Amino acid sequence: MGRMDKTHSDSTLARDILHCNASPWSTFQAQHCKTNISYWTMHGLWPNSGVNCNTSWHFNASLIEDILPEMEKFWPDLLQQFSPKFWKYEWIKHGTCAATAESLNSEHKYFSKALELYHKFDLNSVLLNNKIVPSEEHYTLDEVEGTIDGFYGVKTKIQCVHPGRRGKVQTLGQIEICVDRDFQLVNCEKSSEDIWSNELPAEAVRGQSGLSVCDHSMPVYYPPVPNRP
8 A cells, every 4th residue: 555765655555356357457367366355455565766676685474474364364465365475576676665764674564564554544444434335336536536535635546447448437446545754644646657548558558557547537437346256
């Protein structure tokens, strides 16, 4: 859930649908998803600058053994259940950069702080209490954005999986909540790379993720998570 550089970090929440539903970009993930998670989970705690800052600082699951049950529930690998690969990836790519801050300068501090922010912001309750729930009906982005930004009092970054060229509906996929180095809420910034164009396939905008800032002109689909065996 977060993002952070010298002044600001970002806590990012994703939902099972992002990785596992049959969206235009994720046929493989849709077929191989192993979970039935119906709540928002952690994607990561991301510094605003730098990636893979120290690839020699290897991930060691034994260092976070005391929080593993919480990690498995709230920060799961949706494709390989109970696998540490996702956490290893997040640590090497983002954690080793976040570790320049004293408050995050160990593997345990990094993952513990991310979980602390997840519970503090409690996005699941914010949406539920404001009647933004999974539905076959569509929402406007103003409804979703107004609820989230209105509650936190800052601008978040709400991202969607966009349809194919000239599609009609976008799917709610990821929400970034930004904090400063003291972990106080701040406005998230949106770069030109975050904006989706209806003239381009989503992959051309955000690499392979298919995610970009939701489009105000398009309905938002917040789908129920299908039951899986």
